[in-house]
Amino acid sequence: MKYNRKLVLVCTGKDCKSEGAKRLQKELSHDPALKGKCKWIKTKCLDHCKSAPVVVVGDFFCKKATVQKVSELIKKS
Ligand code: FES
Numbered sequence: 715m716k717y718n719r720k721l722v723l724v725c726t727g728k729d730c731k732s733e734g735a736k737r738l739q740k741e742l743s744h745d746p747a748l749k750g751k752c753k754w755i756k757t758k759c760l761d762h763c764k765s766a767p768v769v770v771v772g773d774f775f776c777k778k779a780t781v782q783k784v785s786e787l788i789k790k791s
Contacts, residue, residue: 727759
């Protein structure tokens, strides 16, 4: 059975949280273009705190993540 939604890991460790990871996830999850396409998974620290906020989309590691960067990654992958 194939899982149709993309798995998106959002780090909610201390540094990512302080750099707006939760707000980022909230904005992305309300994007109509992405609605129903992703499964959002909150993670603990991914050990790239200096690049916070960090989001992983499939095989891609998005450092200093922004809504635009993550949205494009999701659409491309
Ligand atoms: S807190 Fe997110 S990578 Fe460490």
